[in-house]
Amino acid sequence: MHCIYTHESTFDKQFQALLGRGKMDMRTVTPVVQTIIEEIQTRGDEALGEHIARFDKWQPSAPSHMRIDTNAMKEAYEALEAPLKSALHVAYERIRTYHQKQLPKSWMTYEENGTVLGQKVTAVDRAGLYIPGGKAAYPSSLLMNAIPALVAGVKEIVVCTPAPHNELNHLLLAALHLCGITHAYKVGGASAIAAMAYGTGTIPKVDVITGPGNIFVATAKKMVYGDVNIDMIAGPSEIGILADSTANPRLVAIDLLSQAEHDEMASSILITPDEALAKAVIKEIEAYLPRLSRETIARESIHKRGAFIVTRDMDEAVALMNEIAPEHLEVMTLNPFDLLPKIRHAGAIFMGHHTPEPIGDYIAGPNHTLPTGGTARFYSPLNVENFMKKSSIISMSKAGLDAIGPSCALLANCEGLTAHEASLRERLK
Amino acid sequence: MHCIYTHESTFDKQFQALLGRGKMDMRTVTPVVQTIIEEIQTRGDEALGEHIARFDKWQPSAPSHMRIDTNAMKEAYEALEAPLKSALHVAYERIRTYHQKQLPKSWMTYEENGTVLGQKVTAVDRAGLYIPGGKAAYPSSLLMNAIPALVAGVKEIVVCTPAPHNELNHLLLAALHLCGITHAYKVGGASAIAAMAYGTGTIPKVDVITGPGNIFVATAKKMVYGDVNIDMIAGPSEIGILADSTANPRLVAIDLLSQAEHDEMASSILITPDEALAKAVIKEIEAYLPRLSRETIARESIHKRGAFIVTRDMDEAVALMNEIAPEHLEVMTLNPFDLLPKIRHAGAIFMGHHTPEPIGDYIAGPNHTLPTGGTARFYSPLNVENFMKKSSIISMSKAGLDAIGPSCALLANCEGLTAHEASLRERLK
Structure with missing residues (x-):
């Protein structure tokens, strides 16, 4: 040094x-991840079971055994010593308070002639959170991913985390209980990302996948991007x-x-x-x-x-x-x-x-899921908007359409789109 | 029917x-696009020239000839007939007004003990806009991509658009002038996406790439995603x-x-x-x-x-x-x-x-770049936030750290991160 x-x-x-x-350099792992994704897409839970046996060294006897028992979460939470339970609660409340300030509002504007424009913000239906396991089992990752989704109003939250030898970190279990997660699965790596992106018999297809992971997870997130949304591709x-x-x-x-x-x-x-x-x-x-x-x-x-x-x-x-x-x-x-x-x-x-x-x-309070490797030039910290999306709203009045419709028809005509033009002219008659 | x-x-x-x-199905075009991207990465402007000759059927005699002359933009704008010029201006103003309402604000909150938390929102340094050309030359695409970037406050906006046979749509040229674009290049397809993602001698590397395109453009956007941000992957x-x-x-x-x-x-x-x-x-x-x-x-x-x-x-x-x-x-x-x-x-x-x-x-007023193929479940219309990113701000007071530091040290300890714990304990002494 x-x-x-x-x-x-x-x-x-x-x-x-x-x-x-x-x-x-994702190129070396890409073929491996591609195969994993295709196996999940074609054989679903069966492939998941095989991947768990191969990577996590245990064999679920039925697909339902991949699911984490909510009683186990509750027991882990209740078994926490008081200072640790209190620390988790302080973290939960502060993270929630901060992320509530991020909530975007829907809005509408009204023009004199009766035209209304706006933007509606709604939560996605289902979010999938990936939480690394094994030697890097960080319960804080669960709080940091789940709380923004909860604040956003996501109805259905799915969590996947690997359980090497079918064992889970007890603090992670407690955090699952604290966040009220009921759909959690002992599935890790690229298989988990593929399962949440495309769905299997057991794991539902989600709209957005967030959470950290190794290069296999990062590569899988990039490959499923577009079929679902993701938060970012993060490195060390x-x-x-x-x-x-x-x-x-x-x-x-x-x-x-x-x-x-x-x-x-x-x-x-x-x-x-x-x-x-x-x-x-x-x-x-x-x-x-x-x-x-x-x-x-x-x-x-x-x-x-x-x-x-x-x-x-x-x-x-x-x-x-x-x-x-x-x-x-x-x-x-x-x-x-x-x-x-x-x-x-x-x-x-x-x-x-x-x-x-x-x-x-x-x-x-702020999120710990952050852009790495210089990507802070364009990525944001994980936030409630990762779990929401917008729709534009346009409501033209007759007077509003009469005012700007002719200009619009002219532009459509210049682009050679006569049905577009007709759609306007028919209403301007 | x-x-x-x-x-x-x-x-x-x-x-x-x-x-x-x-x-x-991007799989069939992926190897082609991969090759194009690697050629741009390794040979920059030279490869761009070859791709232009191959796809757009003209040969720039020097890299600088790929740049669109700002005088040509101005002349095209000034040559517009009055109704069309007026229509472009009406569109510009209405799109700008709508997108200004989307501008997110930075914020800070203050706790009693002097702790400050906040979120800072800033524009990216450079944005790259891809505008399709040829038979689907839509000047409206330029307005819809450039105006959110301008409203966001992006200092440097780069535009790429293909010019088959070295010819450009005059309305697109006029729109470039109206938007005040000075860095525009006659480059199209996956080559343009790669050039903006990684930079060449002539075309600067950007932070975010937006804009529509065919399956080659969509595939290139997916492949460069993570090295830059993109708006979305859009289909028909x-x-x-x-x-x-x-x-x-x-x-x-x-x-x-x-x-x-x-x-x-x-x-x-x-x-x-x-x-x-x-x-x-x-x-x-x-x-x-x-x-x-x-x-x-x-x-x-x-x-x-x-x-x-x-x-x-x-x-x-x-x-x-x-x-x-x-x-x-x-x-x-x-x-x-x-x-x-x-x-x-x-x-x-x-x-x-x-x-x-x-x-x-x-x-x-609202953007016409919209999520397709059911991706409205998780993507938003193109908006000013595509050209911005957030940074979290944390400023702990001594009293604030004393209040929550011990809980934080406990959580760090549970995750086995002793330097994290020490970073807190050294300050709590």
């Missing part, structure tokens, strides 16, 4: 590599930190590590005009690494994919961070709100020294 | 076929009409034909409880067909893909239409607003006898 400097001639090349971080997690000399190097170090511990492929990027800070952070990281339970992962991640960039000034730091467009951005400066107007691209922005990124992973 | 009846035993099967309308156009005995059969017939004339693959579907109306509509269609300039296309479309469904009552008609989830829905009934709450899935809803679908294609 060492600093890199924007004033050095080699900087551009090093920075280009950072911009290419997290790119997934990442953090960018903008810091000035007021930042505590130890906190910066731990926050970078909290991203690095997720995954060997995670990226942790510090950009600061303060060379002394950058060097102190590197020292703190080395000191802190042995204290982590996931030391090996964090060490590999931070050594291979960490970056410590020293800039000429803070403006240059912000400009570079906009190019990075990180999933998570911490602004650890004296006056973080001064920088906010200049920050154009980031999934979630964590302001000031009291706002560590993990507070957003669990409990602050 | 004949009526089909919901009370007949064969209905379900006939209806299932309607639900499968417009499904595109379609109309659904809900009508009661107050509907004029001649108008219903012409409105169905105005969809049929687009494309042999277009679907025109009437659903009504009034058998006499359905039969009268079929008669009017036969009588009107010979009067259309695009008679052959309209005839093939309406005969092969038209449907005239007679239901038991209006409730059943609405329920079936929700399953169809049509791109365009005309409600030609006595009291169309009575039905509006029951209509759950449709791209654009045209209310009452004075609201022909073509008024929405050009001039009413």
Whole structure:
């Protein structure tokens, strides 16, 4: 680990590599995923059973055994110790409160002549949430995916999560109960995405699929996109930190590590005009690494994919961070709100020294499902609108049609569409 | 052409076929499109020149010759006859006014303890609009794609449109001038999508690509999705009409034909409880067909893909239409607003006898880029938010962190993420 400097001639090349971080090459897994999808499409539950045996090492004796028992959810919830139950409830309420503020409203406008235009917003009928399982079983992912769907008003929510050896994380079960999920299935990977996209005897076809996953899940989501909607295609997690000399190097170090511990492929990027800070952070990281339970992962991640960039000034730091467009951005400066107007691209922005990124992973309120790999340039955090869609409303009055119909007929005529023109002229007679 | 009846035993099967309308099988074109994309990625402008020679039958002598001259746009605009120029302006203003109402607002909320949460909405840096050319050169497509991007505040808008034999539609040129587009290129098909997704020497890489196109364009959009955002994957156009005995059969017939004339693959579907109306509509269609300039296309479309469904009552008609989830829905009934709450899935809803679908294609204000093939169950009409994205904002006060930090640390611990936990605990000391 060492600093890199924007004033050095080699900087551009090093920075280009950072911009290419997290790119997934789906080509090698595409044929595998294609086969999985086709098997689910043609043989439904039967294929699901085979995939579960192959990937999760257990065999459902009947399709109905893929379904997660709601009693098991309730028992897990009731068995929670009080502090943990309370923590889940605090998270649930704060996430719900935040997402309720996102709810879009239908609207209508009225013109003098009686014409009405509007936009109607409605929830999708069915949503499918994919929640990773096994070593990366994150109950928080369930809250972050289910609550926006619930707030949107989705009537039917389906959850799929893999259960290696037919075992499930008890906190995930408890979270399923808390969210009131009744349709949950022990199915994982590309098979789960295909099952929710096209339906099987047991798992209903949904309209929208959201949720994180590995490259097989991401590739399956891309392949079913268009037949259903999806939230985004996400890759490895990442953090960018903008810091000035007021930042505590130890906190910066731990926050970078909290991203690095997720995954060997995670990226942790510090950009600061303060060379002394950058060097102190590197020292703190080395000191802190042995204290982590996931030391090996964090060490590999931070050594291979960490970056410590020293800039000429803070403006240059912000400009570079906009190019990075990180999933998570911490602004650890004296006056973080001064920088906010200049920050154009980031999934979630964590302001000031009291706002560590993990507070957003669990409990602050905003969603933790965020665009990665620079896709914050065009993707939004998961939000209630991922579970809703709009319809335009047009109601012309006779006077309104008389006013603009002739212009419309002229444009239709210019495009050579005579039935379009006739549809107008017949009414203008 | 004949009526089909919901009370007949064969209905379900006939209806299932309607639900499968417009499904595109991308598998046959995928390898071709894959090759085109790889050629653009590896050889940029050189490959673009070859593709133009192959598909559009002219050879740009230099990459800069692919660019559409802004003087040509201005001249085309100035040469417009007054009524047409006025019609374009009316369309522009009404479309702009409608889309301005869609603009989302950034917001922040403040908690007692000083914690601030919010959501920042910003335009993407660069948008790419694909406008089909050749026999289907629709200047209206330019207005409908460019205006939402302009309203969203996109700084750099790139347009690609094919120019067979190096010729462009003069009304499209005029519309480019009206929209103030300066970066427009005579490039079409999958090559154009790839060029905008990955950039070439001449065409800049964009963040979002929108616009209609044939199956090659649709397949390319799906393949680049994730590297850029796209609006939707759209197939052949379609109309659904809900009508009661107050509907004029001649108008219903012409409105169905105005969809049929687009494309042999277009679907025109009437659903009504009034058998006499359905039969009268079929008669009017036969009588009107010979009067259309695009008679052959309209005839093939309406005969092969038209449907005239007679239901038991209006409730059943609405329920079936929700399953169809049509791109365009005309409600030609006595009291169309009575039905509006029951209509759950449709791209654009045209209310009452004075609201022909073509008024929405050009001039009413709402967008004409709409989800097809039943995807209105989850896609929205093209809108300003296609050109914008959100960032979450979290700013914890010390008191706010003290209040919820311990619960957050507990959840992090349960997920086995000790650096996450440490990031909190270090601040809670």
